[in-house]
Amino acid sequence: MFIFLLINLFCIINVSGQLCSADYRMNLTGLDVFSDGSIIKNGIRFPPNEIFSLNVSGDFETFGCPCELRNCFRKCCPLGQVMVNRSCVEMYDVLQKELRLHYYDNHIASVDLKNSDQFAVLTGVPCDWDVYKEDDGPWYVQLVSH
Template sequence: MFRIIYGAAPAPCSLDTSIDITDGTHLIDGSIYFRGIHYERSEHYFDNVTNTERGCICKKRKCMQKCCPQGQVLRSYGKKCINSSIPFDPPIWDKYKRLQKSIGYFDFHYIYKITQCTKGEYL
């Protein structure tokens, strides 16, 4: 007697930590090349809800949560993003000490989630 169970394999990352790589170059080995990044088969998946191929960007680049899009900051009250001309250059810590090197905006992949930002967080 055989029993067949149908089900999808779990995604290798969450929707929040992935990007749409549908338009990437699909290679014969099942990997995908998108915007200079090569995603192995274990680093991407097809999302049936969004109907897109999703690449696990946080497995390829360092990810950082940011409350507001580039060029905006979180207002200290009301949880609303407002335009700002202040350069984005947050302090970055390496375990116990602050790194002296200034980072660039494009050194990270940003995950925008204003719902998880609290009063006093301005990134």
Template sequence: MKGKYEFLLLLTLGLVQSQPCHHSVSVDISDGDIKWNGEISKDGVLYSSSNYYRKDNTIFGCPCNLKKCVRKCCAVDEIMENKTCTKSELNVFIPIHEVDNFLYNLDMKNGTHKTSDLFYIHNLCTRRIRLEPGDVFYLQPNGSLLVPDFELDAPLKPHEYCLDVFKDDTMDNMFSALICVEETTEEKLAETTRNIYSTGVSLDDLAKIDVSHKCIIIPACMDFAEF
């Protein structure tokens, strides 16, 4: 019967016209349980045909279309050390807030995230900007990331950020966030840049602006700001 279901799955995939979610928040469900109607079940999530897609002979599901997600940069037993995901004995706690009010911690090492309403995924941004010490951010119960200092129109979604503990010359086992430039701001960059120049702001005026937080939205400092 499984062969029959796999044939049905191939037929279903052939009918899917577009990728239903960002690849950065997709999970491999190729070895999931294929149902008679083309649905695939894996890790407690049931994916309908509108919530998975095929890429390079692998079937990817879109859990964040079905559940609230939290995205860690590295695996559960890793932290980011000198820009590389590295095995660590450190216990990573991810704090959850309601706006800026602390609610509870997700304990990644001891598995309390498995009983949370949030679906855990891990995937590192290709191009990214790191929030530095002093930058304020709050992970919300719905999996979005609130970054007040950036004055964004809306909180960031899981495909637009990842969270982890960082260890390098600037941070010593410090919890922070990466803003995923390729996912987050490509669309916003053009709009924000148009807004900046439509107001008649000169290059001399821009030079006087504190760009410590504005590098995320001003293309001129993207190379400088990337982590």
């Protein structure tokens, strides 16, 4: 009985705890849970150990930590939109031409943000600092390990 209680307590603590901060989580609420406990969103398979639930305004919502599984790419506006005068506007070219990323080691790559298995794209998250891109120059990416 004691072992069962201990296991049950551990599961509740693990599920209720935050595995990543609000800036680095993806909402998985309402998605299908597979028999192994995983959930798939935007081509990313979240194993059970990267899924947690939180009480948000009285409702339990399910979240995953994509940055634990892939390199994260933060984009203030949703895919297909760009920031213009502090608001998101549709930009067809962003999805059609892919995003050309220039790495600091002079490597250049085009990334299909909708189907990337290299990056987890966090979208729709408002940037809470003044970030902007001057002119239409290249986008640089620096991979940082954590």
